[in-house]
Amino acid sequence: MMEPISDLPEGVVGIIASGAVTASDYETVLMPAVRSALAEHGGIRLIYQLGPAFSGFSAGAMWDDLKLGLSHLRAWRRIAVITDLDWVTRSTRLFDFAMPCPVKVFPNGALGKAKKWIAQGA
Numbered sequence: 001m002m003e004p005i006s007d008l009p010e011g012v013v014g015i016i017a018s019g020a021v022t023a024s025d026y027e028t029v030l031m032p033a034v035r036s037a038l039a040e041h042g043g044i045r046l047i048y049q050l051g052p053a054f055s056g057f058s059a060g061a062m063w064d065d066l067k068l069g070l071s072h073l074r075a076w077r078r079i080a081v082i083t084d085l086d087w088v089t090r091s092t093r094l095f096d097f098a099m100p101c102p103v104k105v106f107p108n109g110a111l112g113k114a115k116k117w118i119a120q121g122a
Helices: 023-041 059-071 086-098 108-119
Strands: 002-004 012-021 044-057 076-082 103-106
Touching: 002 023, 012 023, 012 108, 023 044, 023 059, 044 059, 044 108, 076 086, 076 108, 086 103, 103 108
Parallel strands: 012 044, 044 076, 076 103
Antiparallel strands: 002 012
């Protein structure tokens, strides 16, 4: 399940994932938020939090994640991943060289720091 994160800096899309994330979550929550950010700001700053109740992604969600990232490749400005999961932290750091923007990982207790970082250079 995905839910928007409120009280974010202007132009920032924020999502918290909990439980199992499905393709439907991407299609009804994240993709519309990204489209809106693109229309209003021309770029995407994303805070993606995998909360303590997060249990994983469906295959459809992983496919939608790949499609979303590639279809807007030049629009990404900054991505903050918030998680306490070691495998997500390692994977994010392993592949950040391939991202077209700065990517930073924060622990779940550091939402405030992630908000400050994501707003830099806006």
